[in-house]
Amino acid sequence: MRHLLPGALLLALTAGAAAGAPPAPRPYSGSGVLVVQDAPGREPGTVPLYHEPGVERLTELAPFSLPHLSGAPDSALVAVYERRRGWSRVALDDAGRQGWVQDDRSWRYIAWREFLPGRSVRVLPGMKKEWYQVKSAPGAAGSAAGAVARDQRVRILEVEDAWARLENPAGWMRWRDPDGRLTVATELAR
Structure with missing residues (x-):
């Protein structure tokens, strides 16, 4: 019994460390x-x-x-x-x-x-509010026009730099952050 206690303690410590590991970083968008x-x-x-x-x-x-x-x-x-x-x-x-x-x-x-227009995307989990907020225009000049829910699929109509114009809710949302990491998940099928 005395030999089992150190093993159980070690197992609990390693499981706690693994559970506290940071999530994998979001992928870079590239070109x-x-x-x-x-x-x-x-x-x-x-x-x-x-x-x-x-x-x-x-x-x-x-x-x-x-x-x-x-x-x-x-x-x-x-x-x-x-x-x-x-x-x-x-x-x-x-x-x-x-x-x-x-x-x-x-x-x-x-x-x-060329790839994003016409496709449906969803916001990646764990995003800051500013990355899934919908604006009236791309960039800092746009006023807040709503937000996309975490599991909501939205259709992209057009892309302008790091911004995507959405069909519903109508407005613009970032599809990648200023560091070039994706804020949305997409699929091959339209």
């Missing part, structure tokens, strides 16, 4: 998304990731193991931080390490200003 898809008739494999486009191989990963914003069994949305002639800089893991991957023929890059 757009890479729609990663399986090519019909091709065996799924791995793709090499590089320190610079085509230079200094870092690792090889299955494309669907890259941190993605959303996904389905045969496709995923991966945030792209930079583009160079058919290469995309993406996150390698949730720790924020990044690498370059050469675009596959079956993949598509879409800039945020």
